[in-house]
Amino acid sequence: MNKNRKTLVTLIAATTLIVTTLSGCSGGKSVGNIAGEANGGTANSGSNSEQVTITHYTIDSEDRTFIEKLIPEFEKEHPNIKVKVEKAPYEQFDSKLQTLIAGGKSPDVTSHYGYGGFAEYYNKDMLFDMTDLIKEEGFKSSDYNIPDDLMKIYTVKDRTYGIPVNMYVTLMLYNKDMFDAAQLSYPPSDYEDKNWTFAAMVEEAKKMTVVSDNIAKTQYGVDFTWAERDMRPLYFGAEPYSEDTWTNGGVPSETHFDSPEVIAAYQKLFDLIFKDKVSPNSEWSKSVAGQNGDPFVAGKIGMSIGGSWNLAGANDFPFKIGVAAVPWGGNDQVRSTLYVDPLLILKDSKHPKEAFEWIKYLLTTDVQEKSIELSGGNPPVNTEAAEVYYKHFEGIDPADVKKVYEGAIKYGYESYNHLITNYSQINDMFINEMQPVETGHKTLEEVMPVIQKKVTEIIKR
Amino acid sequence: MSILKATSSRPSVSRPRPKVEPVKVFSFITLVVTTFLMLLPLFFMVSTSLKSKREMLKFPPTFLPESWQWSNYKDIFDTLQFGTMYMNSLIIAGLSVFGTLLSSALVAYGFARYRGKGNQFWFILLLSTMMLPYPAIMIPQFVLFSKMNWIDTFLPLVVPAFFGSAYNIFLLRQFFTTLPDELFDAGRIDGCGELRMWRTIALPLSGPALATVAIFAFIYSWNDLLTPVLYLSSSEKFTLPVGMASLTSSRFRIPPWHLLMVASVLAMVPIVTLFAVAQKQFVEGIVLTGIK
Structure with a gap:
């Protein structure tokens, strides 16, 4: 019996010891304390009662966490503000954010870096309305060289909820080696070149396409991944969402995914794969580049239309590349999707004013210029800092990058994934429903009515 | 002459050549081929871990690295706080195994040995918690x-175990119920609580059951990725899966697959070791007890 007790006591003692040791691990540096400071104000801040800690929540990847390197300078200039960076991998970004907010540990500053876009955050009432703060602080976007058009993206019903910090556009990357081998002249970087049309692009693509039984020899002329799937009809001038979507916070009163114009637009894109045979199907792309990879990187695609983030890896590509304008596809206003990332203050932030100070700091020309190098090529919204960005890529003419960026902004439209509510669900649904069309097992006429029905349901959720 | 005799008589004492059974040959070949197929992803993992960043993008992929980049195994320590993350993962996993074994074995013993009122009900209630995602x-x-x-802190990752x-x-309860009651009766007679x-x-x-539980735990x-992501915020407390997920977290960059494969090769070591050790130790354990 005594022995029994002894065993029990030993077990309890061991467990207590482990628990104490593990809590000890956190010691004085416990983020529980830091988070407490951030949320509970000055309670734990010790002698300096004015000091507050704000949390910047971001993705745990080098092109995002570089902001940690900007903190010391900021804290020197603002001795009353401490900045803590909280991070999560891409896939868990949204789950952690929801959990932090629900658990009363809301970060102060973040962006829509996960699957959910701005409209989703706005409609879930997660965002702090910055309008009064902007007035109070006398913040002018022109002081930070942010174009007015970009400021409007995150303004809903005259209230501002986000301030742009980075801007990706859609552009064409082309493989110079493949163009040289086919003895073709390079595509233009000038958006005003009237000869540069979708049809002209297909003709060029045909000259570079080689379809062979030998997978190593197969190559395609073009890979047209313009925007997310639901937005692609816009390139040809067909608008699937009703006009009110862009003014009411991303809740369309109507959608037209089964309209003949939208179906015809999608048809043109699928013709690239099945009729003209100048684009790879999704299976081929996956076999060459992996699940989320880009076959352009493997040197098997002549022209790739996609987000300008593809440029960031350019220095590692095993072939020479150039940038060009997205050709005209039938829409005189829109030829490029813009992906403008804003900095947002969350509604549950206890220190919006200090968070705003941090945001302003990140937007200054000097810091935006520094961020390009530190992040490995994130494009700034600050037009002055953008000049540094244009020169960032080895072997690509900065004048071309500049022309392509300026044209893309002139003919740009903000990506729907930032503007439409419940977007992550819409996007998932699109990927699943479009799959049989991409593999050639179903026709658009069969699939689009189903998509139309499902989009309507998702928006109503 | 005698030597000659002896030599010539040798064939009669030599063993008959074993008969080649076609079924056995077929199973042998099938097993070898399947083993190679199963090992292929592992081979590519190790091979990619030794490729350069540029070679990694090649298509069709090279089977063996063109130039062996052993330095990748050093680079992973510069890219991530790999050593710290490895240690954190080991501490958390080690304590979780200890906690799971201790608590689960105690509770399972109770369920297996006691026939109380509502025993079944409590057990079903316990099992129903498995349905909770x-x-x-x-x-x-x-x-x-x-x-x-x-x-x-590590507490939310360890204490629940x-x-x-x-x-x-x-x-464990299923296993404990198979133990003969006589053993426990004998123990009681000898004065065991x-x-x-x-x-x-x-x-x-x-x-064997404890080994299984230990391996599972x-x-x-x-x-585990989600729990550490939720509870840990300081980089120096991150675990291996969190660090590895960060390598593929950028939507805008080509992931460093070669480094990720280095991390995967190294991350596999404790699991393989545990499997080998646990198997041997516990199988020996049961032999020593003399019960079959």
């Missing part, structure tokens, strides 16, 4: 641990 308890649990000021795990309790019988009779006889904790 983690996202359903994620937020309430986070609120609880944050009220206890456990955020950014000390409160049993339904699946492992079920597994329940806790002592648990420790000196039930546990030593349950080597270790793998679960070692691979």
Whole structure:
């Protein structure tokens, strides 16, 4: 019996010891304390009662966490503000954010870096309305060289909820080696070149396409991944969402995914794969580049239309590349999707004013210029800092990058994934429903009515 | 002459050539081919871990690295705080295994040995907790641990293991019920209390089951990504899966697959070691007890 007790006591003692040791691990540096400071104000801040800690929540990847390197300078200039960076991998970004907010540990500053876009955050009432703060602080976007058009993206019903910090556009990357081998002249970087049309692009693509039984020899002329799937009809001038979507916070009163114009637009894109045979199907792309990879990187695609983030890896590509304008596809206003990332203050932030100070700091020309190098090529919204960005890529003419960026902004439209509510669900649904069309097992006429029905349901959720 | 005789008589004493059985040959070839197929992903993992960043993008991929980049195995330590993350994962997984074994074995013993009122009901209630998906308890649990000021400590990752795990309790309970009652009767006659019988009779006889639970608990904790992501915020406390996920987290960059493969090769080491050790140790354990 005594022995029994002894065993029990030993077990309890061991467990207590482990628990104490593990809590000890956190010691004085416990983020529980830091988070407490951030949320509970000055309670734990010790002698300096004015000091507050704000949390910047971001993705745990080098092109995002570089902001940690900007903190010391900021804290020197603002001795009353401490900045803590909280991070999560891409896939868990949204789950952690929801959990932090629900658990009363809301970060102060973040962006829509996960699957959910701005409209989703706005409609879930997660965002702090910055309008009064902007007035109070006398913040002018022109002081930070942010174009007015970009400021409007995150303004809903005259209230501002986000301030742009980075801007990706859609552009064409082309493989110079493949163009040289086919003895073709390079595509233009000038958006005003009237000869540069979708049809002209297909003709060029045909000259570079080689379809062979030998997978190593197969190559395609073009890979047209313009925007997310639901937005692609816009390139040809067909608008699937009703006009009110862009003014009411991303809740369309109507959608037209089964309209003949939208179906015809999608048809043109699928013709690239099945009729003209100048684009790879999704299976081929996956076999060459992996699940989320880009076959352009493997040197098997002549022209790739996609987000300008593809440029960031350019220095590692095993072939020479150039940038060009997205050709005209039938829409005189829109030829490029813009992906403008804003900095947002969350509604549950206890220190919006200090968070705003941090945001302003990140937007200054000097810091935006520094961020390009530190992040490995994130494009700034600050037009002055953008000049540094244009020169960032080895072997690509900065004048071309500049022309392509300026044209893309002139003919740009903000990506729907930032503007439409419940977007992550819409996007998932699109990927699943479009799959049989991409593999050639179903026709658009069969699939689009189903998509139309499902989009309507998702928006109503 | 005699030598000649002896030599010539040799064929008669030599063993007959074993008969080649076609079925056996077929199974042997099938097994070898299947083994190679199964090992192929592993081979590519190791091979990619030794390729350069540029070679990694090549298509069709090269089977063996063109130039062997052993430095990748050093680079991973510069890219991530790999050593720290490895240690953190080991500490958390080690304590989780200890906690799971201790708590699950105790509870399972209770369910297997006691025939009380409502025994079945409690057991079903316990099993029903297996139906609860983690996202359903994620937020309430986070609120609880944050009220206890456990955020950014290892506690939320380790302490729950000390409160049993339904699946492992079920597994151990099934095993404990197969132990003959006579052993426990003999123990009682010799003056053993329940806790002592648990420790000196039930546990030593349950080597294989405990090994299974230990392996499950270790793998679960070692691979767990969501829980550390939720509870840990300081980089120096991150576990291996968190660090590895960060390598593929950028939507805008080509992931360093070669480094990720280095991390995967190194991350596999403890699991393979544990599997080998646990198998051997516990199988020996059961042989020593003399029960078959």
